[in-house]
Amino acid sequence: MTVEVFLTSYNLAEEDVKDHTVVVIDVLRAASTIATALHHGARAVVAVPDMAEAGKIASNLDQSSYLLGGERDAEKIEGYHLGNSPLEYTPEAVSGRTIILNTTNGTNAIAKARAARHLLIGSFLNAGRVVDFVKQAGLDVTIVCAGRRNRVSLEDTLCAGMMLSRLWDGKEPGLRSDTAHIAFTQYQTDKDHLEREILRCNHAQGLREKGYEADVDYCLQVDGLPVLPYFRENQLVLLDESELASVL
Amino acid sequence: MTVEVFLTSYNLAEEDVKDHTVVVIDVLRAASTIATALHHGARAVVAVPDMAEAGKIASNLDQSSYLLGGERDAEKIEGYHLGNSPLEYTPEAVSGRTIILNTTNGTNAIAKARAARHLLIGSFLNAGRVVDFVKQAGLDVTIVCAGRRNRVSLEDTLCAGMMLSRLWDGKEPGLRSDTAHIAFTQYQTDKDHLEREILRCNHAQGLREKGYEADVDYCLQVDGLPVLPYFRENQLVLLDESELASVL
Numbered sequence: 001m002t003v004e005v006f007l008t009s010y011n012l013a014e015e016d017v018k019d020h021t022v023v024v025i026d027v028l029r030a031a032s033t034i035a036t037a038l039h040h041g042a043r044a045v046v047a048v049p050d051m052a053e054a055g056k057i058a059s060n061l062d063q064s065s066y067l068l069g070g071e072r073d074a075e076k077i078e079g080y081h082l083g084n085s086p087l088e089y090t091p092e093a094v095s096g097r098t099i100i101l102n103t104t105n106g107t108n109a110i111a112k113a114r115a116a117r118h119l120l121i122g123s124f125l126n127a128g129r130v131v132d133f134v135k136q137a138g139l140d141v142t143i144v145c146a147g148r149r150n151r152v153s154l155e156d157t158l159c160a161g162m163m164l165s166r167l168w169d170g171k172e173p174g175l176r177s178d179t180a181h182i183a184f185t186q187y188q189t190d191k192d193h194l195e196r197e198i199l200r201c202n203h204a205q206g207l208r209e210k211g212y213e214a215d216v217d218y219c220l221q222v223d224g225l226p227v228l229p230y231f232r233e234n235q236l237v238l239l240d241e242s243e244l245a246s247v248l
Numbered sequence: 249m250t251v252e253v254f255l256t257s258y259n260l261a262e263e264d265v266k267d268h269t270v271v272v273i274d275v276l277r278a279a280s281t282i283a284t285a286l287h288h289g290a291r292a293v294v295a296v297p298d299m300a301e302a303g304k305i306a307s308n309l310d311q312s313s314y315l316l317g318g319e320r321d322a323e324k325i326e327g328y329h330l331g332n333s334p335l336e337y338t339p340e341a342v343s344g345r346t347i348i349l350n351t352t353n354g355t356n357a358i359a360k361a362r363a364a365r366h367l368l369i370g371s372f373l374n375a376g377r378v379v380d381f382v383k384q385a386g387l388d389v390t391i392v393c394a395g396r397r398n399r400v401s402l403e404d405t406l407c408a409g410m411m412l413s414r415l416w417d418g419k420e421p422g423l424r425s426d427t428a429h430i431a432f433t434q435y436q437t438d439k440d441h442l443e444r445e446i447l448r449c450n451h452a453q454g455l456r457e458k459g460y461e462a463d464v465d466y467c468l469q470v471d472g473l474p475v476l477p478y479f480r481e482n483q484l485v486l487l488d489e490s491e492l493a494s495v496l
Contacts, residue, residue, distance in 0.1 A: 010258050011398040150259040152400065154426035178402035178450050185437045186430055202426050 002140040003167060005160050005179040008147035009109035017144075021137045022116035023130055023163065026146035027155040028203045029084050030106025031123035031229075032219040033069070034236055036086040039227045041095035044235040047107040051077065054102045061098065070102030074210050077102065085215050098235070105146040110231070113144055118247070119231035124159055124219060129226035131166040133239075137248055141167070143183075154186070154201040155219075158194065161187025162222075195220055250388040251415060253408050253427040256395035257357035265392075269385045270364035271378055271411065274394035275403040276451045277332050278354025279371035279477075280467040281317070282484055284334040287475045289343035292483040295355040299325065302350045309346065318350030322458050325350065333463050346483070353394040358479070361392055366495070367479035372407055372467060377474035379414045381487075385496055389415070391431075402434070402449040406442065409435025410470075443468055 006012050009024075025031055034045050043065075048054045054068055069082035069089075076083030082093065084103050101107065106121075113119050118137055122130040134141050143163060145156035161183040164172075172184050190197040198204055204216045230239040230247070239247060254260050257272075273279055282293050291313075296302045299318075306314055317330035317337075324331030330341065332351050349355065354369075361367050366385055370378040382389050391411060393404035409431040412420075420432050438445040446452055452464045478487040478495070487495060 007255065007400050008258075010256075152255050152427050152430065154429060157426075157430060174448075178405075179400050181402060181445075181449075182400065182405060182430065182434055185434055189433045189437060197429075200422075201429075 001138060003164065003180055004142045004177055005183050006144045007152045007157060007179050008150055009112050009144050010150050012112045012144055014115045016142050017113045017116040019117050019139065021118040021134050021139045021141045022113045022144060023120050023122040023134065024106065024109045024113055024144045024146065025122045025156045025159045026106030026109065027123050027159050027219055028207060029086060029215055029219060030103040030146065031121045032125050033084055033086040033089055034101065034121050034229050035123060035125050035225050035227050037089040037094050037099050038229055038238040039225050040089055040091040042097055042099050044237050045099045045101050046235045047110045048100060048102050049107050049111055051102060054100045057100050066098045066100055067094065068100050072104065074207060074212065085212060086218055087214060105148055109144050109146040114231065121229040121236060122159065122163065124222045125225040126227050127159060127162050128166065128223045129228055131163050133228055134167065148203050153203055155198050155203060157183050157186050158190055158198065249386060251412065251428055252390045252425055253431050254392045255400045255405060255427050256398055257360050257392050258398050260360045260392055262363045264390055265361045265364040267365050267387065269366040269382050269387045269389045270361045270392060271368050271370040271382065272354065272357045272361055272392045272394065273370045273404045273407045274354030274357065275371050275407050275467055276455060277334060277463055277467060278351040279369045280373050281332055281334040281337055282349065282369050282477050283371060283373050283473050283475050285337040285342050285347050286477050286486040287473050288337055288339040290345055290347050292485050293347045293349050294483045295358045296348060296350050297355050297359055299350060302348045305348050314346040314348055315342065316348050320352065322455060322460065333460060334466055335462060353396055357392050357394040362479065369477040369484060370407065370411065372470045373473040374475050375407060375410050376414065376471045377476055379411050381476055382415065396451050401451055403446050403451060405431050405434050406438055406446065
């Protein structure tokens, strides 16, 4: 099983994902929000890159069956039902609904990875569950960090490093790519004070300035929500244990 | 003095370089080749992004006054005088000539950074000399890693980390960007076996497969060539001590 890491989704090509298990990481906050929404009973999450696409999909659905969620510059998009804070995605709000989610970084990464054999959404909340799936699938794996505004972000790099560390049982192999080495090194260096490092990363600082500190704390709960958001028929759904065999 | 690091030049904007001292790093091999050519007496290096631009510039110069250098997929471009191996840029070959250099990654990074107040080209060969200039200039600094095919490369990240470590006297400040933290961490982790780590990075492995192992060894000589390639009037020239005062 080869392991490759993209520290941003820029330049991700179809050959990097085809026949692979692909994990798209967007810790703050799309991936954490998707895991939360599905865990709280959302029927599915459709990730879209812009408002036009969101509107197009919504126009084909019954008004009571969906919610529009998403952010620009961390804030809820005008006229949308929900922003990109996972704490808004309560069972009361989302149960039984399809979420049309329009976010800046994570959604673009998902769009680029859709040709994958298996496409999963990962964050600290479900890192362990994702790694279990990757091991069971046994395919080559590509970890794609969404990053922030097409730049490398610390929180996604650390989450990738955590997944690598678990895949490799804490021991780096002799042969690994530059970016896998960088993500693994960062996690090994910061793992004993993960919270401190992420609280002062650029993205977390920006969210705290806008009053979203509770979101950051929530997204840092390692293995707090061991669910498997899985891309199927153009949307993300929860894959439960009973369905694993049919997929693998 | 703020310090920012771009792990690839993708997404570098004018506001990231304007009024800044900018260091473009491309260890393997453009930055090492530029330092070598200028040290060996080349009048100037003009970095160009493609063959069309190279031809345009050449057509305005006397045939005996310039050399065309450059690579595609690590190999010399057909019809060019020189490839991108620093070892080809001997005093005999380059003295008194203008080098028109067409390379894949480094040249693009330079093109994006040309609005800088000071634009320098950095590698392991001249890391110390570049850091001295950055300190003397006293401006905010942006370190731009060329990377490889728009992806993060280990060798450039390590060189950026070395420069940060020297700028910060080995001690990371409390407030730093995500990417500065990543480059610094990587250097701190790998610095005691820098050669081993770089020899097994993706780019070095590719060069060795094509027979360029001597280039890799050459480019790893830390502070081996303490020169200052400086961008002025659309070309890179050597800035010597006597000119420092006029520039700063």
